[in-house]
Amino acid sequence: MTTTGTTTEAPAGSPVRGRGRRLLLGSATDITAILLVIVVIFGALNPGAFLTSANLINVLINASLLIVMAAGATFVLVAGGVDLSVGSVLVFSGVIAGKVMVAMGPHGWAASIAGIAVSLFAGALWGAINGIVITKLRVPPLIATLGSFGAAQGLAQIVADGNDLKDIPNELIDTLGVGRLLGLPWLVIVALLVALAGGGVLAFTRYGRRTYAIGSNLEAARRAGINVDRHLISVYALAGLLSGLAGIMSYAEFGSTTLSGHSTDNLAVIAAVVIGGTSLFGGIGTMWGTLVGTMIPAVLANGLVIVGLNSFWRDFTVGVVLVVAVYLDQLRRRSRTKR
Amino acid sequence: MRMLRWSATAAAALLLTSLAACGADSGNGGGDGKTGAFKIALIPGVANDAYYGSVACGVQAAAKATGSTVDVQAPKTFSPTDQIPILQAVIAKKPDVIIIAPTDSKALYAPLKQATTQGIKVVLVDTTLEDPSIAEAEVSSDNIEAGKTAAAKLIELLGGKSGSVLTVNLSAGVTTTDDRFKGFAEGLKATPALKDLGQQYSNNSVQTASSIVSSTVAAHPDLVGIFSTAAFNTEGAVAALRARKDNNVTIVGFDANPPGVKQIQDGEVAAQVVLKPYDEGVSAGEQAINALTGKPVTKKISTGAVVATKDNLNSPEVQKYLYSFTCPAA
Numbered sequence: 303m304t305t306t307g308t309t310t311e312a313p314a315g316s317p318v319r320g321r322g323r324r325l326l327l328g329s330a331t332d333i334t335a336i337l338l339v340i341v342v343i344f345g346a347l348n349p350g351a352f353l354t355s356a357n358l359i360n361v362l363i364n365a366s367l368l369i370v371m372a373a374g375a376t377f378v379l380v381a382g383g384v385d386l387s388v389g390s391v392l393v394f395s396g397v398i399a400g401k402v403m404v405a406m407g408p409h410g411w412a413a414s415i416a417g418i419a420v421s422l423f424a425g426a427l428w429g430a431i432n433g434i435v436i437t438k439l440r441v442p443p444l445i446a447t448l449g450s451f452g453a454a455q456g457l458a459q460i461v462a463d464g465n466d467l468k469d470i471p472n473e474l475i476d477t478l479g480v481g482r483l484l485g486l487p488w489l490v491i492v493a494l495l496v497a498l499a500g501g502g503v504l505a506f507t508r509y510g511r512r513t514y515a516i517g518s519n520l521e522a523a524r525r526a527g528i529n530v531d532r533h534l535i536s537v538y539a540l541a542g543l544l545s546g547l548a549g550i551m552s553y554a555e556f557g558s559t560t561l562s563g564h565s566t567d568n569l570a571v572i573a574a575v576v577i578g579g580t581s582l583f584g585g586i587g588t589m590w591g592t593l594v595g596t597m598i599p600a601v602l603a604n605g606l607v608i609v610g611l612n613s614f615w616r617d618f619t620v621g622v623v624l625v626v627a628v629y630l631d632q633l634r635r636r637s638r639t640k641r
Numbered sequence: 642m643r644m645l646r647w648s649a650t651a652a653a654a655l656l657l658t659s660l661a662a663c664g665a666d667s668g669n670g671g672g673d674g675k676t677g678a679f680k681i682a683l684i685p686g687v688a689n690d691a692y693y694g695s696v697a698c699g700v701q702a703a704a705k706a707t708g709s710t711v712d713v714q715a716p717k718t719f720s721p722t723d724q725i726p727i728l729q730a731v732i733a734k735k736p737d738v739i740i741i742a743p744t745d746s747k748a749l750y751a752p753l754k755q756a757t758t759q760g761i762k763v764v765l766v767d768t769t770l771e772d773p774s775i776a777e778a779e780v781s782s783d784n785i786e787a788g789k790t791a792a793a794k795l796i797e798l799l800g801g802k803s804g805s806v807l808t809v810n811l812s813a814g815v816t817t818t819d820d821r822f823k824g825f826a827e828g829l830k831a832t833p834a835l836k837d838l839g840q841q842y843s844n845n846s847v848q849t850a851s852s853i854v855s856s857t858v859a860a861h862p863d864l865v866g867i868f869s870t871a872a873f874n875t876e877g878a879v880a881a882l883r884a885r886k887d888n889n890v891t892i893v894g895f896d897a898n899p900p901g902v903k904q905i906q907d908g909e910v911a912a913q914v915v916l917k918p919y920d921e922g923v924s925a926g927e928q929a930i931n932a933l934t935g936k937p938v939t940k941k942i943s944t945g946a947v948v949a950t951k952d953n954l955n956s957p958e959v960q961k962y963l964y965s966f967t968c969p970a971a
Binding site for chain 1: 688844
């Protein structure tokens with residue numbers, strides 16, 4: 303019944319060739335249309351449950367950790383790299399922050415702020431190590447970050463002795479964890495601010511342009527006088543820093559370090575970034591695309607349960623959307639080289 | 642080229658529509674509008690686990706009696722990060738009651754509170770919360786009692802032999818398996834001929850369990866009994882003893898998953914302690930319906946355990962409790 307409505311829906315939103323629109327959305331136009339179509343379908347099937355503000359905010363909450371990590375991964379992928387360690391670094395940062403907060407309190411604002419700082423620092427440290435191993439030791443990014451994926455997870459479990467930490471300052475739970483500002487959860491506000499800031503840096507600053515340049519052609523960037531190694535280390539450190547931020551967010555949200563809950567975050571993050579139109583070969587990508595690419599799996603996970611399908615269907619549909627997105631990317635690439 | 646692009650986008654959209662549409666059909670298939678029929682949502686701890694399969698069977702049996710429908714949504718892994726998004730989507734559907742096995746005693750509190758403030762009743766099954774006050778009822782297995790049952794069975798099977806006994810446990814801090822060991826150690830104390838070597842953690846790895854057992858056999862040639870608190874550990878212990886061709890050690894395992902049943906049939910494991918997930922499910926379903934219809938609710942229920950051996954494996958009493966996705970005929 304809704305089929306006719308949606309097939310006409312898809313072409314309507316897109317053949318806009320305005321410069322402004324293209325700068326903003328870049329390669330993410332198609333995927334934005336797909337997200338809108340998905341929202342319209344679920345909205346039509348069960349508006350009472352799906353289209354409530356409480357439900358949509360829940361979808362955003364559930365996507366917020368991935369948005370933060372995917373913002374970092376966008377820089378990494380645009381620079382032509384890859385980072386498999388994000389979920390483990392998240393867990394590691396949360397555990398270290400947890401230990402520090404227990405030692406300091408375990409309650410109160412001082413402990414909370416120290417926890418946030420330590421989590422950010424621990425994440426950035428892993429990221430910097432990733433970057434140094436990749437640039438200075440010349441280990442391919444896939445292997446270097448696969449190594450730190452295992453190492454960070456293992457070290458987190460050693461420090462936590464295999465048990466989830468659950469002592470977290472109430473101040474942190476009440477604000478970052480479940481608190482709201484003007485009706486919007488802090489988790490969502492932080493995630494959107496990170497995406498906004500990341501998008502701004504990527505699109506409008508010299509740092510962003512250098513990231514694109516290195517991803518497009520590393521050797522050319524080097525000859526143009528960019529300190530490629532230093533820049534790449536800073537990109538990986540940024541990705542690590544954001545994983546650390548996600549670590550303290552996760553701890554505040556769940557009230558537990560969720561040691562075993564993030565083992566597939568890395569693939570979810572890469573899928574989200576790639577669905578959003580960022581090229582696996584570097585040089586192309588936008589933060590808006592990443593945001594949309596993160597929301598598609600989140601909306602599917604929520605909507606499919608609401609319409610009564612088993613949540614396993616999400617894995618299937620996200621897989622299909624991923625391949626379609628990359629296929630569209632390939633088509634664009636071919637058409638451009640022909641011209 | 643543009644054509645191709647749009648047909649690809651349209652195809653993806655079409656696929657989604659048909660998917661979602663068929664989901665909507667199955668979702669609205671029954672239960673709506675009938676008086677006395679309730680919408681029950683069941684969220685187990687993890688998917689593809691025969692234990693929770695039996696819990697679901699029990700809930701369905703209890704629901705059938707009142708013509709209620711059960712919608713089962715299981716997370717991919719036993720973790721709050723996977724379970725909470727599913728729970729929240731279920732809350733948005735506004736079922737009458739949510740029966741859930743919380744994957745974390747703390748993390749699930751806030752989202753479940755969200756459900757109760759919207760008037761959805763909550764019943765906890767198998768696992769529980771640090772603060773279970775928001776739930777109508779909690780149904781769980783008594784693992785200390787089950788551990789004692791295991792000790793009694795092992796003592797009976799050894800029939801007066803003396804020697805050392807080892808417990809292969811899962812990992813530190815898992816309350817259910819820790820309770821099993823506690824009960825077992827207590828039950829063993831009564832028999833001074835058996836020396837308790839204490840517990841070793843396998844961290845849920847078959848290899849580790851296997852190496853724990855083979856090194857213990859080497860260190861303690863008088864080892865006569867092994868208590869394994871979980872399925873993986875039993876597999877590891879069996880593998881280690883098979884490699885040594887050792888028939889002097891009696892294993893009492895835990896859980897009657899399909900592989901566990903086969904171990905009994907093959908004589909590799911003398912007995913398996915079997916919890917009663919089916920009863921858990923039935924009790925949880927009944928209490929949920931009691932709460933909805935205003936009948937008195939039993940706040941805390943614990944279900945016991947049976948012991949399966951080669952002799953009683955085919956008796957209906959034991960068959961009923963073997964963990965399975967196929968529900969026993971009611």
